[in-house]
Amino acid sequence: MTLQTGINPWQSHPAVIESITLEVAGVATFRLRLQSEELAASYRFEPGQFNMLWVPGAGEVAISLSADPNGAGPLDHTIRAAGNVTRLLFRQTHGSVIGLRGPYGTSWPLEQAVGSHVILIAGGIGLAPLRPAILALLAQRDRYESLTLLCGARSPDTLLYPAERAEWERGGMKVLTTVDRADGQWKGAVGVVTLLLDRLTLPDPQQTTVFMCGPEIMMRFCALTALDRGIPAENLWLSAERNMQCAVGLCGHCQWGPNFVCREGPVFRYDRIAPFLNVEGL
Amino acid sequence: MTNLPLQTTWFLPRGELSRLIETLRADGYEVVGPTVDQGAIVYSEIRSTDDLPKGWTETQGPGQYRLERRTDDAYFGFTVGPHSWKKYLFPPLVTVSTAERTPDGWSISDGKNDPPKYAFLGVRACELAAIAVQDRTFLHGPYVDPVYKARRDQAFIIAVNCTQAASTCFCTSMGTGPRCTRGFDLALTELPAGFLVEVGSPAGEALAARLPLVEAAEDHTREAEARRQNAVDQIQRRMDTTGIRDLLLQNLEHPRWSDVAQRCLSCTNCTMVCPTCFCHSVRDVSDLTGDQARRERQWDSCFNLDFSYMNGGPVRNDVRSRYRQWLTHKLASWFDQFDVSGCVGCGRCITWCPVGIDLTEEVAAIRSSDGLQRPPVSPAAT
Numbered sequence: 001m002t003l004q005t006g007i008n009p010w011q012s013h014p015a016v017i018e019s020i021t022l023e024v025a026g027v028a029t030f031r032l033r034l035q036s037e038e039l040a041a042s043y044r045f046e047p048g049q050f051n052m053l054w055v056p057g058a059g060e061v062a063i064s065l066s067a068d069p070n071g072a073g074p075l076d077h078t079i080r081a082a083g084n085v086t087r088l089l090f091r092q093t094h095g096s097v098i099g100l101r102g103p104y105g106t107s108w109p110l111e112q113a114v115g116s117h118v119i120l121i122a123g124g125i126g127l128a129p130l131r132p133a134i135l136a137l138l139a140q141r142d143r144y145e146s147l148t149l150l151c152g153a154r155s156p157d158t159l160l161y162p163a164e165r166a167e168w169e170r171g172g173m174k175v176l177t178t179v180d181r182a183d184g185q186w187k188g189a190v191g192v193v194t195l196l197l198d199r200l201t202l203p204d205p206q207q208t209t210v211f212m213c214g215p216e217i218m219m220r221f222c223a224l225t226a227l228d229r230g231i232p233a234e235n236l237w238l239s240a241e242r243n244m245q246c247a248v249g250l251c252g253h254c255q256w257g258p259n260f261v262c263r264e265g266p267v268f269r270y271d272r273i274a275p276f277l278n279v280e281g282l
Numbered sequence: 283m284t285n286l287p288l289q290t291t292w293f294l295p296r297g298e299l300s301r302l303i304e305t306l307r308a309d310g311y312e313v314v315g316p317t318v319d320q321g322a323i324v325y326s327e328i329r330s331t332d333d334l335p336k337g338w339t340e341t342q343g344p345g346q347y348r349l350e351r352r353t354d355d356a357y358f359g360f361t362v363g364p365h366s367w368k369k370y371l372f373p374p375l376v377t378v379s380t381a382e383r384t385p386d387g388w389s390i391s392d393g394k395n396d397p398p399k400y401a402f403l404g405v406r407a408c409e410l411a412a413i414a415v416q417d418r419t420f421l422h423g424p425y426v427d428p429v430y431k432a433r434r435d436q437a438f439i440i441a442v443n444c445t446q447a448a449s450t451c452f453c454t455s456m457g458t459g460p461r462c463t464r465g466f467d468l469a470l471t472e473l474p475a476g477f478l479v480e481v482g483s484p485a486g487e488a489l490a491a492r493l494p495l496v497e498a499a500e501d502h503t504r505e506a507e508a509r510r511q512n513a514v515d516q517i518q519r520r521m522d523t524t525g526i527r528d529l530l531l532q533n534l535e536h537p538r539w540s541d542v543a544q545r546c547l548s549c550t551n552c553t554m555v556c557p558t559c560f561c562h563s564v565r566d567v568s569d570l571t572g573d574q575a576r577r578e579r580q581w582d583s584c585f586n587l588d589f590s591y592m593n594g595g596p597v598r599n600d601v602r603s604r605y606r607q608w609l610t611h612k613l614a615s616w617f618d619q620f621d622v623s624g625c626v627g628c629g630r631c632i633t634w635c636p637v638g639i640d641l642t643e644e645v646a647a648i649r650s651s652d653g654l655q656r657p658p659v660s661p662a663a664t
Contacts (some may be wrong), residue, residue: 009425010378010577012390035387056381056388056575059569082593097387099379123362243591245564248425249619252561252582253589253612257531263424279534281603 002251009248012054012099013039017092018074023222024158027125028090029066032075032100041072046107047132048239048267052247053077053089054099062244062262063138064129069136078128078160104247106267108133109237113209116235117146119200121222123193123214124153127160129239129266130213138171145207147173148200152214154194155181176200193218194225205230211267213239220277223270236270257282292479292495293502294470299477300331302440305492306401306609311438314370315403316363321349323363325370328403329537332446335360342629344638358404361448362628366557368416370400371433374581378429378564383557383573394574395428401438405466407459408451408628410441412557414465418620419560429579438485441466445509447516448653450629452642455521458626460513471506478506519629521642522649523613526623530614530645533607538647543602545637550583552631552639553608553635554644561589584608 014035021029032053034040045051050064061083067076081090092098110133118137122130130149137147149168153159156179165175176196178189189196193214202208208231212219219238226236242254242261254261257276259268276282294302306313307329315328318335328334334357339434341348342361352476377393405413413434420430442463444451453459462469467486478498481487553559563582569576582589584607590597598604614626625641632640 008428010428011392012379012381014387014390016387054381054577056383056390057566057572059566060564060577077538080593099381099388129619203514231657242597243589245562249423250420250425250427250560250562251564251579253563253582255584255607258615259620275531281598281600282534282607 009250010101011245012052012060012101014097015053015075017094017096017098017099020090020092023078023160025157027078027080027160028088030074032077032098034075034100043072043075043103045069045075045132047110047136048107049103049105050129050247050266051075051077051100051102052104052244053085054101055085055088055092056099058088059085060099060245061089062104062247064239064266066091066128066131069132076131077124078131078191079128080125091230102247103192103264106265108211108239108267109209109269110136114143114189115145115207117148117202117204117208118144119148119150119197119208119210121150121193121197121210121212121214121218122152123218124158126162126212126218126239127151130211131161133211134168134173138168138173141172145204149173149175150193150194150196150200151175151177152218153177153179155179156183156186156188192221194221197222197225197229202229202231204230209235209237211237211239216277218242223274223277233271233274234269238268238270238273239266240268240273241266247267288359291498291503291506292481292490293476293498294479294493294495295476296474297476298494301493302489303328303330303403304404305489306438309447309489310399311401312398312461313401313403316358316360322347323349323360325363325365325367331357334358334404337479339446340448342450342633344450344632345635345641347633348637354474356472356474358442358470359439359446361444361446361451362406362409362630364555364630366555366628366630367402367405367413368557368559370402371437372416372420372430372560372562372581373433376429376579377576378579379577381575390515392428395432395586397436399436399438400433401440403440403442405439405441405462406444406628407441407462408453408456408626409557410439410462410465411453411456411458411626412628414625415438415558415620415622416560418622419558423620438489439466439468440480441469443469443506443510444513445469445472447518448633449518450630450632450640451517451627452519452521452629453627454488454514454517455523455642456623456625456627460517471510473502473505473509475502478502506656519642521625521627521645523623526645527617529613529649530610533648533652534610536648536651538651539602539606539642540641541647542605542644543600545639546585546601546605548585548587548601548604549636550585551634551636553583553585554581555634556631557628557630558612558626559583563589570615584611609644613641613645 249260
């Protein structure tokens with residue numbers, strides 16, 4: 001299922017909640033399956049894209065897919081209970097039906113990154129939109145020079161997908177983690193995620209690609225650090241977030257400079273968005 | 283309805299204007315056009331020539347609009363009021379999707395989309411341009427809006443050439459008027475004895491064939507030309523659009539944004555009266571049981587605080603950033619998005635601003651002190 005010209009962009013499709021897995025406090029992964037078998041079988045997405053999830057009577061939210069992009073599996077969405085709609089989602093149960101339309105937006109440039117050292121930088125729940133990229137990269141591990149995941153979280157108990165990290169490491173990805181506030185058991189780094197990037201050995205900065213997803217301020221400083229370390233601006237990619245109501249560039253809410261984040265984003269090449277990234281309140 | 287060459291012009295005697303309305307109504311069109319309501323000329327259903335603002339005109343200025351009596355009985359002796367045709371093509375409130383709870387979950391369907399066939403009577407050149415601008419937004423992008431398309435496809439457009447201008451008009455700066463040259467089925471120029479009629483499409487030609495038209499006499503043509511020239515001559519307001527996209531996007535931190543923010547009430551009037559503003563919100567409405575829900579699309583404005591709301595708070599937290607968003611979108615980033623200016627020079631935002639903010643003045647102020655030497659802004663990522 002991919003939206004094409006001529007198809008009503010507002011048309012949502014019933015999707016069943018197959019499972020709800022609590023990840024950390026206030027964050028859960030919703031596993032959805034389109035009710036129509038035909039749609040479920042044909043649905044494909046690229047890592048970095050998002051769906052519009054509709055709780056009828058409450059509203060729609062734009063949620064990045066965090067699912068495995070390989071094959072037509074279930075559609076995982078890792079969601080933080082933040083507003084009206086997401087809070088209502090948390091009150092749904094297995095078997096509940098919601099509306100789904102998508103996928104929308106741009107994706108992480110996995111093909112362009114082939115042959116390079118790939119660094120993924122995630123801040124908090126920003127790891128969720130990167131998860132499909134992680135799984136896609138690991139599935140074709142030999143096409144990339146090296147894979148590194150830098151993760152920042154507020155505290156050890158807010159780290160997403162703790163069980164999967166070991167798996168990712170076994171698959172050939174270096175995983176480094178830092179927290180803002182450590183607890184008694186924490187043996188890792190403490191501080192902002194840019195510090196991890198500062199300390200990282202870069203064998204070939206020119207042939208290094210960076211994917212970033214997290215708070216805007218985090219991505220801004222990670223980009224500056226990456227540039228300082230000699231990684232070209234056109235190798236830096238980030239995923240932006242804005243208010244989205246239509247997902248097809250019609251409602252106007254997600255505008256960021258000339259861009260509709262839903263259409264020209266959410267994944268942007270840094271040098272194309274940099275003039276707007278540093279303007280307050282744009 | 284493309285750019286057919288303007289063919290032989292015809293003349294419709296004044297008394298026969300009603301035939302035009304009757305013929306359209308007989309063909310199943312809902313004729314909408316200008317009418318006087320609550321002290322302004324607005325667009326509403328026109329059942330006969332009695333509904334038209336015969337003998338009325340208006341004076342307009344920044345933050346000012348007054349109806350006045352004309353000394354003659356002209357039907358179209360005014361310019362543009364607070365309404366635009368977008369209220370028909372892009373309705374202020376429409377249901378885009380519905381859901382009904384069933385034993386298996388939700389049954390989801392499209393909103394009802396069977397609008398009347400509209401005939402627009404009295405569309406000005408700047409408004410033809412505005413419709414063309416909205417066509418790009420709703421029809422010519424990667425996604426076609428079914429609500430707009432259903433209305434637009436059926437619309438019959440009767441343009442009227444302006445024979446006078448308001449003080450707020452600046453269509454000549456935007457290259458959109460005052461002469462109607464394309465995008466209409468029929469175009470009228472009003473004279474005391476009747477209307478010069480130009481045909482702009484096969485549908486217009488078919489309708490013209492059924493009207494009691496006579497061939498236009500040479501003095502009719504000459505007089506119409508003189509009256510149209512009168513509108514051109516009356517336009518005083520100017521906006522220098524040279525390099526306007528880069529000018530604005532390179533001055534995102536210009537002190538003028540703070541200056542205008544001191545005056546702007548963030549009331550949204552300018553966006554509501556703008557014939558090209560397309561931003562809307564979509565919200566859910568449900569019945570008390572929660573078993574019936576629908577998604578309603580409603581005009582929204584970048585001047586509303588919650589327009590840019592995210593879970594961390596609004597992106598555009600102050601009036602400065604909201605005015606900047608509106609003006610830079612309208613006059614600059616619209617080019618990146620739709621390859622055209624979002625402004626057609628109709629002047630509505632100037633007239634209907636309660637504090638009389640004039641965008642041509644704001645642009646001039648930024649241009650006069652464009653010295654921040656910012657690096658050029660790259661085009662949108664596509």
